[in-house]
Amino acid sequence: LCVYEQHKDGLKKGDIAQAVALTINTVEIRSGDGNNRYYHRDTVTSMFALRKDRDAKDKNRLLNFANPAQAFIEMQAFGAALHATVLKPSLEAELLPILSPRELLELRCSMEGRRVLDALLYGMATGEVEFDGEKFLRRDVQDDQRQFCSTIAAADLLLQNVRDKPGYFQLLLFTLMEKQRLTRNFSDLLSAFRLAPSRAYAHSDQIQKVLDNSKHGLKIGPRDLVILLFDNVGFKVLGRQAGYDQYTIFNVVIITEAQLKSAGFYRDDDASNRISRKRRHTWRDRIKNVSTDEEKTQLARQVFGINATDYEILSTCVLEDILFAIDYGEELVAGNRSSITKLPRFDRIVNELTRDIMDRLSAVGDSATSSTLAASTQSQASAGIIPRNYLPRDVDDGLEIAGPGLLNSVRDNGLEDDSGAVVGENRYGRNGTKLQVEKIDLSAKSSVDAIMQYSVTFAENQLAEWRRTKHKYPADAEEPIASTIIGLGCDGQPAAQAQRILFDEYEVYRYGNDSAYPEHLFVSPGGFHMVLKLLNVNGEIFEDILREIVGAWRNSTDKVNFFIWPNDPNQRKLEEKWFQLASNHVAVQHLRKTKGDKVTAVEVDDFMLERARQYPLCALFLLENRASKIVKLMINSERMGDQTGCVKHFFSAMRLAMPLFAVTHKTDYMMLCTELLIWYDCASDAERLIYERFIFTRLTANGKSCFHDLFVELSVMDTRQVCGRVSVKGLETKLKHAAATIPTVSGRDSSAQTLRGNAGGTSRHRTCVNLSNDPMYCQFYSAVEKLEAMRIWSDEPPRIKRKGRGDHYDICDGEILSVPGGELDASILESHKIGVDRTQEYGIYYCIDNYGKSTRTQAEVDLSKRDMTVDSIKQSMERAMILGTSVKSRDFQPKWCTIALIKKEIDSHCQDLQVMGKDPTEAPSLQKVSSKHDMISALIKFRKKIFDDHPGVRQDIETRISEKFEKARQTTKKSRVELLKSTLFRLSDSVRSLDRYNAK
Known part of the structure; x- marks a missing residue:
């Protein structure tokens, strides 16, 4: 009534469209008890008028304030009342660990995370009365989602005025800013608008985290096992004195006493069933008993040579690939392009067991990934798809997501540190790993020496602590594992340097009391870099034919080089699988033209062998096929087994790969391979188990096993996301801060996630691969077309395309090994056979006759690179x-x-x-x-x-x-026939005779 009386004249004349009165009544008890209580009521009323804006072009401005100055004063008073009644009560008592963008959105949509201030601002921004949290989580309502995101961001900005710490939105931007190289002015601008924390907060946060990390240190029990994994990380120095600042990243992996007990160690109450720690023998004692050339040759073949089991593993891999091409022949035919074809992960198939697993996963899909939201607020469309910052719990497909809400889910999925804070179980939490960074150059011998001495000193301190606290354990308790093995892991270069240091140390001290290194010090070369080296070897040997095939879908020299000589195995293996599948598919299809639809894997392999006997170019393609299977075995040894990898397959692949190293001058890897085989041959049961369970691989954030040197490379990636690639002032402090904070921040590599669900997308854990229905963008169809044009696996002589325009080919039916670009030395077909002989010679000379010799020259054993x-x-x-x-x-x-x-x-x-x-x-x-x-x-x-x-x-x-x-x-058919009788080409007879590969 009051507002009507005040604006009655304007309303009647039409000058005012609306008269508005906003009133807030607050009532509270001031004093008194019982019926004598005194109540205090406070009323704030703000009145203003709105008029029609007839000149407005924007339909949203049809109404405007009749008196803007008066309305400004009135609304300030009204807002001041809201400050105490809405803004302050919206403060949260405690913040959860910093959330990702998606998790922040889910939190504000959940019952536990809703704030009255969000509702007020959202209603003001949109004019909507009802709030639908599930709607904002769906991908198909992006406009509504953006409106709500702006609301919750604005709420955090407003709340910054009544609290001294940043809110979720500011902390979210702060974590993203840490990964960027922002100027100080830009950071200050974001801070001035309260979009991100201030520079002072960032600095104090860094200091506090580093102090907390230093205060807690490494808590290691006397019977824990410490494994030191390390790698170098360089930062480019810009300017006139350009160069690199070299640092070394350490992953200190702590295997607890409880984990060792679950593996079978520390059976204090059952001495009869303890794992033996006695070494089988020492290599130096073993070679003392070998005198004749025949005995030396036999020992070298036994330890370093390719045995029957290795050939059986390789043969199984080859025939399984052919069998896959037979079973999925209809799906692979080029005419089936109406839709995308889903195939099992054939790049993971190396034997019958893995084939069954991949077929099953492709049929039923991987388990869904749970959300952190309760079932009542979770959108089914986005459930199990958004990458989390915290370790997800697997649930069955089709089941609702259980759990009482975000807070409990985070605690269930995380680990509590000493302060009670919940830390997401990322790969650092899964592996009990601490991160450290030191400014040392890993390429220097002294640096590797210092790291080895540090590990030995660490183990000695553990044993000293064991002797001091031994009375707390049973009288017959087992000694710490540190007395049995001291484990280090790195890539090839420092591992080779460490091996030379051990050789030199033995020559001086013979592992005596004055020696700095005990005999049980073990330096493990990583499998990731060995795979990378093997891929580069494959590129060196088969460069000419790979250029021709890969050039079908990579249209420049640099792009082809990216495939042939990768810096990361992923550069190669994502496309290599399609080339190998295409090769088998073409052979299967041509054989079916003569033998009918029913063919076996052995028949297809025999067909390829016969083509290799007739034509040198086909023999070269068959050799490349075998070499690629060696690479495949080594890659997949990482993921086989029960989250530990498969050492058996890795060693088989390594023995098969050593002849290739021997013909491409890979001297360091020849030494590393032979020394690893020697160590494993002599190791005790306990040492072997430690290597297989805790050193060979580590776990990623989603529970998959990875080579230990890849595990460190992921830490290098985490560090570079924070510190970049260029050396700047204060880099060392920034690295210390990164080392202190990265292990406690879950999903450091995926915090910049999309806000939207992906209802139609695939899971991150891929259980199948998609064969594109467009041949222009599919390497498989391109490789098939190229192989058919070259007639590699057909009934006609192979041919190669001439340089220049037009489809002009030269027939390759002579005794010369012709390849695209010229002619090759025919001895390339015998490269693996030559490598086998060189490997044996290398093993006899350096591992038997002159064991411990740290300098190894070409004049002693020829490992020179052949012209290929x-x-x-x-x-x-x-x-x-x-x-x-x-x-x-x-x-x-x-x-x-x-x-x-x-x-x-x-x-x-x-x-x-x-x-x-x-x-x-x-x-x-x-x-x-x-x-x-x-x-x-x-x-x-x-x-x-x-x-x-x-x-x-x-x-x-x-x-x-x-x-x-x-x-x-020149090569002759007779020489090729003899060459193709070798087990590498012919494959193992025991595997070829299996019904699986002969059944039609």
Whole structure:
């Protein structure tokens, strides 16, 4: 009535469209008791008028304030009343751990997380009366979702005025800002608008977290086991003195006494069933009893050679791939393109068991991922799809998500630290891992030495603590595992450096009392980098044919190089699987044309073998097929087993891969492989179990096993997300802070998640692969088309496309190994066989006759890289011509031209003179020649005189070199038949005879 009387005239004249009165009544008891209580009532009323804005172009501005100045004063008073009645009561007593964007949205949509302030602001912003939390979680209502997100963000900004700490929204932005390289001015701007915490808060937060991390330290019991995993991380230094700041990241993995007990250790009450800690033998004692060449060869084959089991594992992998191509032949036919074809994860299939698992997962799907919301507020469309910051609980498909709400779910999924705070169980929590960063250069020998000494000292301190507290344990209690094994894990370079340090240490101290390292110190080379090295070896050997095949879908040299020489195995394996499937599919389809639809895996393999016997190019493709299966075995050994990987498959793949390392000059990995095999051969049951269960692999955040060096690489990734790649002022402090906070922040690599659900998307845990229905974007169809065009697996001779435009091909039906781009040395077909011989020679010389020798040269055992590409053969021929005929000093200057090669050429000229019946008395005396320059001068002077006196010598040398390379290109069917009888090509007879691979 009051507001009507005040604005009556304006309403009647039409100048005012609406008169508004906003009233807040508050009542509270001030004093008194019983019936004598005194009540206090306070009323705040704000009145203002709205008029029609006839000139407004925006339909949302049809009404405007009649008197804006008066309305401003009135609303300020009304807002002040809301400050005490709505804003302050909306404060939350306690904040949960920092949430991701999606989790913040779910929290505010849940009953536990709703605030009155959110309702007030949302109603003001949208004009809607009803609140539907489930609607905001769906993907198909993005506009409503954005409105609600702006509301909850605005609420946190308003609440910042009545509390001294940032809210969820500010903390969320703060965690995202930590990963970015923001300028100080921009950070201050966000802080000024209260979108993010201030610089002072960020600094104090960093200090507090580092102090908390230092205060708690590492809590390790005397019977725990500590495994030190480490890797280097470099930051680029910009400026005139450019370079790299090198740091080392340590993952300190703590295997608790309880975990060791569950693995079978520390059976204090049952001494008869304890796991043996006695080593089977020591290698040095074993090789002392080997004297004859036959015994040495037998020992080398036994430890380093490829055995029957290895060939059976490889054969099973090959035939399972062929069987998969047979079983899914209809789905793979190019005509079936009406929709996307879903296939099981055939890249994970290496035997019958894995085939059954992949088929089952593809049929029923992986278990859904639970949400942190209660069932009453969870949208079924987005359940189980959004990546969490916390470890999800698996539930059955189709079941509702159980649980009393976000708070309890987070606590159920997390771990409590010493302060009672809940920490999400990410991969650090799963593995009991602490993160440390030190400014040391891992490429330096002294750095590796210091890390090894640190591990030994750590174990000694544990044993000292055990002796001090031994009275608390039973009298016959087992000693700590630290007295049996001291475990370290890293990639290839520091592992090789550590092995050389141990060799040198033994030569000086013989592991005596003065030695810094006990005999049970073990440095494990990681499988991730070994897979990467093997992929690069595969690219070196088969570069020419891979360029032709991969070029079908990668249209530039750089893109093809990205595949052939990867820096990460994922660069290769995502496309390699389609190439291998295409190869088997083409062979199956061509065989079906002659034998009908019913063919077996053995028949397809025999068909491919017969093609390899007839044509050298087909033999090269078959060798690449076998090499790719070795890579596949090593990759999948990481995920096989019960969350621990499969050491058996890894060792088999490693023994199969060593011949490839031996023909590509991978000296460090030859040493690492032989030493790992020696250690495992001598290790006790306890050492083997520790390696298989706790060192070989670690667990990722979702419970999948990964190689221990990949586990450290993930920590490097976490660190780079926070600190970037460039060295800046204060980097060391920032790294210390990152090391202190990363293990306590769950899902550091996935906190910037989408707010929206993905109702139509697939799970993160893929249980199938999609074969695209568009051949233009599918590597499988591109590879099939290329293989069919080359006629690799057909009834006609293979062919290669000529360079240039047009579809012009050259038939490859001769005895020359022709590949796209030129001709290869036929010995490439025997590269694995040559590598087997080299591996045996390497094992005898360095592991039996001269064990402990840290310097290993090509003159002792030949591990030189063979010429396996057209370009390398051309280069070798050019170098041979230079060495044999050149009289120009500058031709001998490159590093490849060594003094030994120059001496060899002088001796060759002397032999040529003797063959011609001439006395080589004018040959230079090499006893007084020491420098390369003098050696070159002597050769040129001697050669010029020979060419002047005997003009035909130069032509004879050139002819001899040309004939040598021409002969090397030739291969005969007889030699290929003998080569293809080897088990590598023929496969294991015991596996080939199985009904599974012979049933139609």
